[in-house]
Amino acid sequence: MRTAEQLRYLILAAQREGNRVLQALLTELDLTPAQSEALGLISDHGPLALSELGDMLVCDSGTNPSRIVNRLVAAGLVERHPGKQDRRQIRLSASRLGASTAERVRRIEGRLYDSIDAAVSDADQQVLIRALGRLTEHSPAGESLHKRLAAEYPADSGDDPLVAEVLEDAEEHGFGFDIVVEPGPA
Amino acid sequence: MRTAEQLRYLILAAQREGNRVLQALLTELDLTPAQSEALGLISDHGPLALSELGDMLVCDSGTNPSRIVNRLVAAGLVERHPGKQDRRQIRLSASRLGASTAERVRRIEGRLYDSIDAAVSDADQQVLIRALGRLTEHSPAGESLHKRLAAEYPADSGDDPLVAEVLEDAEEHGFGFDIVVEPGPA
DNA sequence: CTATGATGTATGTCATGACACATATGTCGC
DNA sequence: GCGACATATGTGTCATGACATACATCATAG
Numbered sequence: 001m002r003t004a005e006q007l008r009y010l011i012l013a014a015q016r017e018g019n020r021v022l023q024a025l026l027t028e029l030d031l032t033p034a035q036s037e038a039l040g041l042i043s044d045h046g047p048l049a050l051s052e053l054g055d056m057l058v059c060d061s062g063t064n065p066s067r068i069v070n071r072l073v074a075a076g077l078v079e080r081h082p083g084k085q086d087r088r089q090i091r092l093s094a095s096r097l098g099a100s101t102a103e104r105v106r107r108i109e110g111r112l113y114d115s116i117d118a119a120v121s122d123a124d125q126q127v128l129i130r131a132l133g134r135l136t137e138h139s140p141a142g143e144s145l146h147k148r149l150a151a152e153y154p155a156d157s158g159d160d161p162l163v164a165e166v167l168e169d170a171e172e173h174g175f176g177f178d179i180v181v182e183p184g185p186a
Numbered sequence: 187m188r189t190a191e192q193l194r195y196l197i198l199a200a201q202r203e204g205n206r207v208l209q210a211l212l213t214e215l216d217l218t219p220a221q222s223e224a225l226g227l228i229s230d231h232g233p234l235a236l237s238e239l240g241d242m243l244v245c246d247s248g249t250n251p252s253r254i255v256n257r258l259v260a261a262g263l264v265e266r267h268p269g270k271q272d273r274r275q276i277r278l279s280a281s282r283l284g285a286s287t288a289e290r291v292r293r294i295e296g297r298l299y300d301s302i303d304a305a306v307s308d309a310d311q312q313v314l315i316r317a318l319g320r321l322t323e324h325s326p327a328g329e330s331l332h333k334r335l336a337a338e339y340p341a342d343s344g345d346d347p348l349v350a351e352v353l354e355d356a357e358e359h360g361f362g363f364d365i366v367v368e369p370g371p372a
Numbered sequence: 373c374t375a376t377g378a379t380g381t382a383t384g385t386c387a388t389g390a391c392a393c394a395t396a397t398g399t400c401g402c
Numbered sequence: 403g404c405g406a407c408a409t410a411t412g413t414g415t416c417a418t419g420a421c422a423t424a425c426a427t428c429a430t431a432g
Contacts, residue, residue, distance in 0.1 A: 004299035010318035013327035015201035113190035132196035141199035
């Protein structure tokens with residue numbers, strides 16, 4: 001088996017496993033991993049339009065998070081308000097319950113991150129971040145993550161040394177799956 | 187953002203991106219990535235029971251791939267035969283069309299792997315494989331991958347130095363998400 | 373042989389993801 | 403103001419993934 005093939009399946013397996021563990025941890029909150037990601041973003045980054053949320057979501061990126069938000073609204077965690085300037089937009093904000101739930105989600109996610117820290121050394125994590133950053137640069141999901149990092153370090157995205165490192169590395173070597181996706185001749 | 191959190195989202199983004207690219211490449215064959223994985227396994231590893239296939243699938247692992255196989259059978263790529271010894275089992279084998287389609291899938295996947303090789307150095311790929319192997323060891327999806335590697339190197343799984351390295355490393359440091367998944371008090 | 377449990381497979385349900393399309397609203401050229 | 407187009411959101415559809423359950427068949431204790 002080619003190394004790259006093994007890597008592809010390991011990435012798939014790691015994603016599945018992380019999702020499985022997080023889903024199990026979130027059962028007590030009646031939330032799915034995707035819902036928890038959306039709730040965290042809405043809680044952290046204040047009133048958001050659906051499209052702004054979609055730009056920051058790594059899950060469900062590129063498409064519409066309407067349905068995920070629907071569930072959060074139905075659960076009373078998020079409030080939808082019509083936009084005032086642009087009546088096409090809606091503004092999403094966390095309810096009081098949503099904010100406290102988001103805090104519980106953060107603590108649960110912390111347990112997952114602790115387990116990642118226990119399994120992978122800091123040095124290896126740096127390598128992983130650089131390499132996976134190269135693979136996801138210029139892709140929808142990768143861009144979502146960069147938008148989130150930019151939102152967390154609003155003054156200067158260079159505040160995050162990891163982002164700076166990935167971008168710098170990318171400048172040197174180019175990045176991303178260099179496959180042009182074109183519609184088939186069908 | 188914690189390094190581990192960034193890593194989690196990068197793994198998610200890389201999986202999504204790889205899947206997106208592969209799906210686009212497979213459009214010409216009218217196959218999804220999950221279907222192509224199942225077809226490749228059936229084509230490579232001869233008549234398989236559904237449960238044997240499920241044990242090797244990284245996608246859809248843990249559950250049963252009946253529905254994926256249904257589509258392959260409907261497309262004429264795979265044949266279902268009742269088991270002779272055990273009448274509960276079915277035996278899955280690739281049709282002539284399925285075998286040639288599997289070959290085309292291999293070539294398409296090769297393009298994806300070439301792009302991974304272009305984006306990530308061999309040395310970094312080794313680190314990724316070791317680290318992701320640590321994260322997925324002892325998880326359903328990780329076990330599936332190990333079963334596949336064992337099936338490819340039937341005489342001695344140590345034929346694959348990467349597997350040996352991961353296992354050796356795991357012996358030293360322990361591995362996997364060390365979170366015990368237990369049912370909530372609900 | 374029969375009752376009991378284990379195993380292999382199929383299917384129902386729910387939430388995602390990816391895609392296409394529909395509708396409402398905004399913007400811009402004229 | 404009006405029409406063409408862009409944008410924001412909602413919704414329909416299909417294939418997964420994860421879970422639970424149903425059913426047939428096998429294995430085994432007695």
